[in-house]
Amino acid sequence: MAVEPLSQKEVEDRLAELPGWSVDGDRLTRSYRLPSHFSATAMVVHIAQVQEELNHHSDLTLGYNTVALSVHTHSAGGAVTEKDFELARRVQDLAPGHGAS
Numbered sequence: 001m002a003v004e005p006l007s008q009k010e011v012e013d014r015l016a017e018l019p020g021w022s023v024d025g026d027r028l029t030r031s032y033r034l035p036s037h038f039s040a041t042a043m044v045v046h047i048a049q050v051q052e053e054l055n056h057h058s059d060l061t062l063g064y065n066t067v068a069l070s071v072h073t074h075s076a077g078g079a080v081t082e083k084d085f086e087l088a089r090r091v092q093d094l095a096p097g098h099g100a101s
Contacts, residue, residue, distance in 0.1 A: 005079030014085045021088050024070070028084045031068040032095055043067050043095065050090045056083045 006014070015021055021030045034040040044062050047069070051057045058071035069091060073081040 003073050003076045003081045003083055005073075005076045006081055006085075011080055018085070018088055018092055021092070023080060026078050026080065027070045027072045028080050028088055029068070029070045030088065030091070031066055034065050034067065034096065037064050039096065040065050040067050046094050047091055050094065051087065054083070054087055054090065056087050058087060 011023060015023070018030075021028060023029070032040075032043065034043060040062055044060055044067055047058070047060060047067070056071075056073075058069045061068040061070075069088075071084045071087055072078050073083050
């Protein structure tokens with residue numbers, strides 16, 4: 001099943017519902033600052049589980065106490081799609097305090 005890229009307006013509308021998320025080039029991105037390296041590592045594990053459930057994977061970067069995500073849909077030519085926003089919503093729901101860095 002083909003996944004269609006979202007229009008600029010659709011992306012903007014969905015971003016309004018996800019504080020802290022933004023588009024950087026052709027990717028949906030977000031960074032989180034957590035209280036410790038252990039909590040950041042735990043968040044990465046939780047994100048990996050969500051990605052497996054959705055069969056949609058982001059680039060994840062683990063820092064000392066930060067987690068950064070960057071995602072787009074390869075099968076849509078590297079564009080942002082509804083699949084990316086579904087992943088973002090799921091990550092936002094599990095993020096402690098939804099804290100942005």
